[in-house]
Amino acid sequence: MSGVPLIDLKAQYAGLRDELRAAVDGVLESQRFILGPEVEALEEEIADYCGAGHAIGVSSGTDALLVALMALDVGPGDEVVTTPFSFFATAGVVVRLGARPVFVDIDARTFNLDPAGLAAAITPRTKVIMPVHLFGQTADMDPILATAERAGVPVVEDAAQAIGADYRGRQAGTLGRLGCFSFFPTKNLGGFGDGGMVITDDAELAARVRRLRTHGFASQYDTSEVGGNFRLDALQAAVLRVKLRHLEGWHEARRRNAERYRRLFAEAGLSRDADGGGPLRPPVEAGHGRHIYHQFVILTERRKQLRAHLANKQIGSAVYYPVPLHLQGCFADLGHARGSFPVAEAAADRVLALPIYPELDEDAQRRVCDALRSFYRV
Ligand SMILES: *Cc1c(COP(=O)(O)O)cnc(C)c1O
Numbered sequence: 509m510s511g512v513p514l515i516d517l518k519a520q521y522a523g524l525r526d527e528l529r530a531a532v533d534g535v536l537e538s539q540r541f542i543l544g545p546e547v548e549a550l551e552e553e554i555a556d557y558c559g560a561g562h563a564i565g566v567s568s569g570t571d572a573l574l575v576a577l578m579a580l581d582v583g584p585g586d587e588v589v590t591t592p593f594s595f596f597a598t599a600g601v602v603v604r605l606g607a608r609p610v611f612v613d614i615d616a617r618t619f620n621l622d623p624a625g626l627a628a629a630i631t632p633r634t635k636v637i638m639p640v641h642l643f644g645q646t647a648d649m650d651p652i653l654a655t656a657e658r659a660g661v662p663v664v665e666d667a668a669q670a671i672g673a674d675y676r677g678r679q680a681g682t683l684g685r686l687g688c689f690s691f692f693p694t695k696n697l698g699g700f701g702d703g704g705m706v707i708t709d710d711a712e713l714a715a716r717v718r719r720l721r722t723h724g725f726a727s728q729y730d731t732s733e734v735g736g737n738f739r740l741d742a743l744q745a746a747v748l749r750v751k752l753r754h755l756e757g758w759h760e761a762r763r764r765n766a767e768r769y770r771r772l773f774a775e776a777g778l779s780r781d782a783d784g785g786g787p788l789r790p791p792v793e794a795g796h797g798r799h800i801y802h803q804f805v806i807l808t809e810r811r812k813q814l815r816a817h818l819a820n821k822q823i824g825s826a827v828y829y830p831v832p833l834h835l836q837g838c839f840a841d842l843g844h845a846r847g848s849f850p851v852a853e854a855a856a857d858r859v860l861a862l863p864i865y866p867e868l869d870e871d872a873q874r875r876v877c878d879a880l881r882s883f884y885r886v
Contacts, residue, residue: 511822512863512872515694519867520758524750531746532700538742546745551705553752557672558679560687560707562714565740566721569668569690570597572704574604575738576664576686577636579716582607586635590666591621592832593852594640598666599833607635608842611834613849617792619643619805619859622851623651630659637663641670641680643828643861644696644762644802648794649675649683656684664688668704669802671697672759676796681707686717691748696762696802697755699744761866762801766791768870769804769862772877777886787884803828804864811860817883823876826861 521528535546547565555563566572582588584606590598592611599609612629615622621639637656639647646667656663663684667673670680671689681687689695691703706717719726720735770790773779778786789807793799805828808814818825832852834844846853862876 514824514863515865527750531750535742535746541742542739544742546742547740550745550749554705558681560682561709564706564717566704566738568702569704571738572688572706574601575717575720576688576706578720579713582635587633588636588638589629590638591640592834592849598640613851616851618794620647623648626655634661640666643805644670644673644800646673646675646680646797673800674797700747703740703744758866759800762864765864765868766801768873776881801864803861805859805861807858808860814883821879823879828861832856
């Protein structure tokens with residue numbers, strides 16, 4: 509019996525080889541590598557796909573977050589309210605700007621920032637609220653936006669895992685003042701290297717992000733403020749333009765796979781529902797929009813033993829994220845201890861991501877399910 513990898517980028521590449529090579533060839537023939545027509549075309553296509561007024565290609569998802577916060581003047585003395593259960597960059601960019609991340613615990617069902625705790629975290633120093641749309645499902649944005657509005661504070665969406673997800677019919681990334689995407693190779697839309705995008709409906713903010721992306725140049729060698737080199741390159745843009753044409757199909761394939769796991773788990777007595785039942789809790793769809801299943805994350809006890817069992821059967825799995833942000837060593841001076849954000853801590857101890865990539869077929873999903881059954885002896 510063959511194994512099942514957590515993700516199989518070679519399978520995706522095999523289906524697109526000719527298209528991708530032609531796109532890369534086009535850039536090589538043009539010898540234009542930084543920004544230029546490919547990047548501009550991708551920006552237009554992403555703006556169209558999301559229904560956003562402006563899109564600015566940048567060097568990574570991390571830099572998208574960084575430059576979005578810079579465009580909102582986040583700096584020393586400011587606070588940015590966000591979730592403790594995310595990829596490191598969500599809080600890293602805040603600290604890099606000299607500001608302080610203020611964490612709000614998560615919703616146990618969706619792993620996203622729990623709006624119930626948000627109002628209490630707002631202070632006169634709050635500069636931005638930054639929800640994360642974790643694993644491909646948006647945070648519950650209406651109450652978050654309402655709290656932000658009352659506080660008079662802009663929202664920046666960390667939509668690095670959620671391009672194409674929606675919330676009550678509105679695309680992830682268009683719900684706040686600025687939205688940030690990552691094109692890291694393993695994201696639902698992934699390049700052949702690092703890349704990212706900032707989207708916004710605000711023309712002035714878009715212009716500022718554009719300037720900040722190239723050192724803060726207002727025009728050549730007329731520098732309005734200190735930015736950085738956060739540019740997207742043409743090779744990434746050319747690759748991403750090809751892949752963008754397939755993105756909807758991939759999202760739907762991931763959703764089909766998620767449904768299939770749910771059915772297989774239920775049939776096998778593996779899933780735990782409201783009445784208790786099996787040993788696993790499959791991902792919960794909050795019902796407020798399309799989940800694009802960047803990751804299919806179950807909750808389980810005995811995770812360490814389960815992972816070893818799966819590895820033994822050559823089934824890929826991963827833990828996103830084993831250490832919540834408030835317990836990272838580099839944020840020790842924020843003064844949080846274990847117990848500060850108990851829901852995030854409980855999730856960090858129990859989450860496990862299983863293979864969900866679009867090319868995964870039913871046969872492979874049955875092998876994953878069989879491996880889970882043999883571990884739990886159901
Ligand atoms: C991937 C990711 C980022 C960072 O994106 P990079 O392109 O890797 O810099 C930020 N936030 C979240 C939630 C992510 O998943």
